[in-house]
Amino acid sequence: MNAQEQKPFAVVGERLPRYDGADKVTGKAIFGPDVALPGMCYGFILRSPHAHARILSSDTSRAEALPGVYAVVTAADLPPAESADHRYARDNTFASDKVLYVGHAVAAVAARTPAIAEQAARLIAVEYDVLPAVTDVLAAMRDDAPILHDDMRTHSLAGHGDKPSNVASHFQHLKGDPARGFAEADVIVEREFHTATVHQGYIESHATVATWSDDGAPSNGALTIYTTTQGSFSVRDHVVWLLDLPMSNVRVVPTEVGGAFGGKNTSYLDVPAALLARKARRPVKITMPRPDVFLATGPSSGAVFRVKMGATRDGRITAAQAELYYAAGAYPGSPVGSGANVMFGPYVIPNGQIDGYDVVTNGPRVSSYRAPGGTPANFAAETLIDELAEKLGLDPLEFRLRNHAREGDERLDGGTHGHIGGIEVLQAAQTCAHYTAPLTGPNRGRGVAHTAWGNWGGRSSCALNVNGDGTVNLVTSSVDLSGTRTTIAMQAAEALQLPPERIKPSVGDTDNTGYADVSAGSRTTYATGIAAIQAAEDVIAQMRARAAALWDVPVESVAYARGVFASGADLRFTFAELAEQVTGSGGSVGSIANVDVAEWGAGFSTHIADVEVDPETGKVTLLRYTVVQDVGQAVNPAMVEGQMQGGATQGIGWALYEGYAYNEKGQMLNANFLDYKIPTALDVPLIETVIVEVPYPQHPYGVRGVGEPPIVPPPGAIANAIYRAAGIRPDHLPMTPAHLLEKLGVIES
Amino acid sequence: MTNKTLVSATVNNEPVEFLCEPQQSLLECLRDILGLTGTKEGCNDGNCGACSVLLDGQLVNSCLVLGVEIEGRAITTVEGLADWRGLHPIQQAFLEADGFQCGFCTPGILIATKALLDRKPNPTEADIRAWLSGNLCRCTGYDKIVRAVQVAACHLNNTCEVDA
């Protein structure tokens, strides 16, 4: 198809500027920490200095007596727990009997100034009985490991454990007969990998302002929360769950969000701020200091993998087996399930077995991080894929192509692949400018890695209201993390057949919009876009009916195209003319669409990395980097490129720089942006992007999720490039100079 | 009570006077006293650059400067870039080149870019990367930021090629 002649869309696919752009470059955009209410006071959270300790006693009297202090709250202020999950969430808000990580919240204070609040918090006397701590996932599984939860038994579909354990759960995927598959293999490779805990590293800290209306019939005290979050309704659900309030009485107003990446799916400050505000009888603001962000929020799991793969001489994978051990932090819920799905995700595995273990450790309870659990699993699997290709003498992309899944192929988890573009992505990588260019010079190498990631659908809501001048207000409840107001409005403009400047999008709050799941899982442009299209189609249907009534013609005779309603040869209204007519009499036109998009499909991404390894220092320099990805249909290619480049850079940080460092007491040693190093502008090259568009049939315009896949392949691509450059196979993340020098034999471990 | 100090300074070309406590940072004074919340706090220890402002034309992390230190001096924040004529060419360039995603590090990066282009009107890519290495961005991967700085430079130097 010639794109010039047959451009399918008028708005979708254009590089439009963002609706929120001007506010973002002028400092006018209001982020979480920018919110201030009249009469507001300030909260501070006292946190545990110990990684594991029993709380023997707690005395808040000196804090309460300090002038300027308005309220002190602890776990005693929370309603009792009703289930295990509820107790975990409650205890993670304020520790009750035990603290389980350094940074675990113990109490909170509200005071006239931030300084008084902090000073008062330090006056709270907490007596601890310090217990041994464990932060390493394998150490936490040993029989002699300190037990975090005395009542925890390993849950498995094979039955419950019979003694206390830090292994919260175990699952297994099984397909075919792995033993037979390995017996059929000509080449078998097997390795163990260790990956560090990493943080989402958003630059905006967490911040919340909570305020209550005083009690009074008929609604008995209503709570309003302003916060930086990925999901206003998720915050509402969490607050309602922990404070036992009617949903209607909790209003959550999302602010602009200064980076999130899954880390703002979780609510941390909202319940403490609400408790303080109720006691203090005035608005309370809590802003989390950066060290606390590292200590008490996020992160993503540190993990260990044992992986084995086999293939025949003609390059067919016969069997694959993996064990995944993910550290969940203090409470269960690591992303080991999605890690397992990523593990061999793109390939046909005739005989496979995956065992996943969710293990509690003395760290902050992990939160989602962009393609949760996928990046370290992909590092492990793609290293072995590369090794198989090398041993078989095959081009690494060719080997992946020979084993790639197609529509209808069964996955290891028992599901079936839908309409996917993985093969098109690999083919685009094979022919792109980067892969076809020679790489020369000593200590240099090129590596590739490839991933599947199952983007999500979920619940979304979008309202459209037509104004008398023919402009349209669009309101969604999906928080806009990096431009979804624009991509959703572009889809509405496409469906309404109006220029995008006639649409004005905004993000609503929980009182004035329909329910939406978190803006996460690469779902917002996809699923909320579907809601916008449905609302637009309803608006047009209503407008056609109103035109028919005004003209006294049958509605079937009213056609709509390119902003004009027409019937027969003579009757004609532009969208704006009809909008004026209908808002002038008979009531205005609007629509709200609430959707629950069940269909979702995997996105695919192939990365190509050129590196140079300094054999004396172990330093890795990225020379060139390319991201190839199937996005279904790019709604706004400039923003798609931004997602691909930004995701890749986070993956590069995971590969080379980032990792929590703990001492033997379980204390994090690098809880700041100096010692926890995220990539700077100096650490990455310009990142080339190749957008592949295999339209996704479940979306009217073919759109797929974009945000998550690009974080996954960088460690694998860089590790494979390091092998080509230096002849060593890294098996730890981050791949620090020290790790590479050990592998090179320059230093001892 | 803490003794407060009266500080007189120029902020975004306007004279200001404010009372601050001796331990309060310039960042706190800008945000909490003067209401200029365009300048952001990312780390409060000088490692992220989100709080970048110009102090007498010098790029500083305002979290590492005390409010009392700006007595008699001139500060430029992101709110001071645009004027009655409209957006500053640097702001315009970041809009054109999609040089931001969430927008939180953007004020600091815009200020750092101004400091760079004031000194070096034609920076190379390496110059830009080195200069901006004190400003962390977690969203973009820096690619579009670097290109936006290049576009800003050509706008300011009137060397941009006109789009076909």
Place this chain on the structure above:
Amino acid sequence: MAIVYIPPLMRDLTGGRDKVSVPGNTVAQVIQALDTAYPGVKARVADGDHLAPGVAVSVDGVIARLGPRAPVKAGSVLRFLPVIEGG
């Protein structure tokens, strides 16, 4: 009747069968019917009125957000899976 794929770790209860048909209009009813046919199933997949921690169920390829209260149609296909989140 609904078709239930039995996860490998539960096949000790089903005599090695990996797919069984049981009646039920909700996930809870299907679990109850499974437990009647293969005692012990419920204790593994459920925790009181909830699914067991970390366990999700899909009905016709879609994760059932309502868990045990999710509706099941005649011929529906159920699978027990680990819980997945997005970032």
